[in-house]
Amino acid sequence: MGTATEPKIRGGQPSIPATMPQEQPERLPLGPLKTIHVFWMAGMSCDGCTITVAGATNPGIEGLLMGTVPAMPKVLLHHPVLSVESGAEFMQSFKDAHAGTLGDPYVVVFEGSVPDERIAKRTGGYWSAMGSELMSGEAEGGRHAVVPTTEWLSRLAPGAAATIAIGTCATWGGIPSAEGNPTGAMSVMDFLGKDYRSAFGLPVINIPGCAPQGDNFTETVFAILLFLQGIGPLPAFDELGRPSWLYGETVHQGCTRAGYYEEGVFTKEYGGKECLVEIGCWGPVVNCNIVKRGAINHMGGCMAAGGICIACTMPGFPDKFSPFYKAPPGGIISTTMSRGVGGVIRRLRRLSNRHANRERRWDVNDDVPSGWANLPGSTVGLKAMEFFYQKWQHWGARKPGRNPGEEQRLWGGMRPGKPSDYIDDSVSEGK
Numbered sequence: 001m002g003t004a005t006e007p008k009i010r011g012g013q014p015s016i017p018a019t020m021p022q023e024q025p026e027r028l029p030l031g032p033l034k035t036i037h038v039f040w041m042a043g044m045s046c047d048g049c050t051i052t053v054a055g056a057t058n059p060g061i062e063g064l065l066m067g068t069v070p071a072m073p074k075v076l077l078h079h080p081v082l083s084v085e086s087g088a089e090f091m092q093s094f095k096d097a098h099a100g101t102l103g104d105p106y107v108v109v110f111e112g113s114v115p116d117e118r119i120a121k122r123t124g125g126y127w128s129a130m131g132s133e134l135m136s137g138e139a140e141g142g143r144h145a146v147v148p149t150t151e152w153l154s155r156l157a158p159g160a161a162a163t164i165a166i167g168t169c170a171t172w173g174g175i176p177s178a179e180g181n182p183t184g185a186m187s188v189m190d191f192l193g194k195d196y197r198s199a200f201g202l203p204v205i206n207i208p209g210c211a212p213q214g215d216n217f218t219e220t221v222f223a224i225l226l227f228l229q230g231i232g233p234l235p236a237f238d239e240l241g242r243p244s245w246l247y248g249e250t251v252h253q254g255c256t257r258a259g260y261y262e263e264g265v266f267t268k269e270y271g272g273k274e275c276l277v278e279i280g281c282w283g284p285v286v287n288c289n290i291v292k293r294g295a296i297n298h299m300g301g302c303m304a305a306g307g308i309c310i311a312c313t314m315p316g317f318p319d320k321f322s323p324f325y326k327a328p329p330g331g332i333i334s335t336t337m338s339r340g341v342g343g344v345i346r347r348l349r350r351l352s353n354r355h356a357n358r359e360r361r362w363d364v365n366d367d368v369p370s371g372w373a374n375l376p377g378s379t380v381g382l383k384a385m386e387f388f389y390q391k392w393q394h395w396g397a398r399k400p401g402r403n404p405g406e407e408q409r410l411w412g413g414m415r416p417g418k419p420s421d422y423i424d425d426s427v428s429e430g431k
């Protein structure tokens with residue numbers, strides 16, 4: 001961690017990513033913590049991640065900021081958009097954290113990709129920056145230069161209890177790092193390097209998505225804070241630093257349209273109710289929980305709203321999944337197989353569905369007393385199928401119902417306007 005007496009940096013001359021990080025600060029003690037600072041920084045960002053986190057509901061950020069969540073420390077958020085402070089007052093906490101005089105542990109959250117400031121420096125500019133400092137060699141009152149956000153990341157990440165990259169730009173480089181990449185954009189992980197560890201010994205934690213679900217972020221922060229409090233286990237992360245309970249399964253495995261895929265039924269237009277794979281959905285190979293969790297407040301989400309999955313949570317996004325309007329090349333194999341097998345399965349299920357849509361009484365009386373439609377009685381073929389189906393269903397088990405010989409007593413009854421069909425010979429009606 002740096003000190004308050006470190007030389008001032010010169011604007012446009014940030015430290016070079018390949019040299020980071022060098023220092024291994026002391027590990028932080030476990031909780032309980034009363035307060036924890038969160039330093040939110042934005043690189044090449046559209047601020048979409050900020051918006052999505054502000055909309056998180058389960059859990060929401062309000063409880064964390066108010067310090068009203070049981071067992072949770074109060075979170076002091078330093079955010080370039082949401083904080084009330086501005087200017088030098090806003091930047092002071094960043095400087096204190098860098099100087100080691102903050103007094104409380106802190107977490108770094110980075111939104112947007114990390115640009116290569118060396119490219120901007122060639123023309124004396126910068127890609128993204130926050131605050132300004134005296135240029136080196138200048139006396140008090142001299143010229144100031146802006147401080148690139150990458151410099152703040154370099155300064156604060158080594159001393160952070162955890163560094164969290166939010167959104168696909170920060171986790172994998174995202175759209176700014178697409179083919180061409182004029183800014184040299186990269187992920188936080190690429191910038192800090194393989195050897196980076198937070199003060200608590202954690203590599204970069206990644207919450208991908210463009211934008212990710214806000215709840216994925218707040219839930220992960222909750223889990224980390226519980227761990228830092230010493231009352232929860234270290235949350236499980238996969239080999240790329242994603243919370244494995246959130247990103248361990250594919251979109252397809254949680255998609256409400258997966259039943260259509262299985263039966264080989266595919267839509268030809270956006271918004272159709274069937275599976276969207278033939279119009280470009282990449283869900284079967286994408287790690288994301290958007291359909292299970294919904295976009296906001298458990299509602300919406302790409303496929304739930306009729307749109308395809310364009311793989312925005314994936315490290316290969318966007319280049320490996322474009323053009324988005326084309327079907328995934330490998331999809332033709334699985335959809336062809338699904339059409340063949342699913343076509344048979346679908347027909348068998350329709351028969352079972354018809355069987356399941358009838359009361360047992362209707363089967364016995366061979367009559368469906370519905371005022372909505374004339375439903376056909378059972379055919380010989382269907383009766384035969386049901387016979388063997390039930391034999392198989394109750395094979396090795398006791399079939400529910402009355403004992404053999406008593407079945408008739410079940411299906412009679414007095415019905416208004418109908419003669420009685422109570423057909424139990426052992427009992428006389430009216431007695």
Ligand code: SF4
Nearest residue numbers: 255258275276281283
């Ligand atoms: Fe899978 Fe996409 Fe079809 Fe959903 S719409 S079932 S994610 S291929």
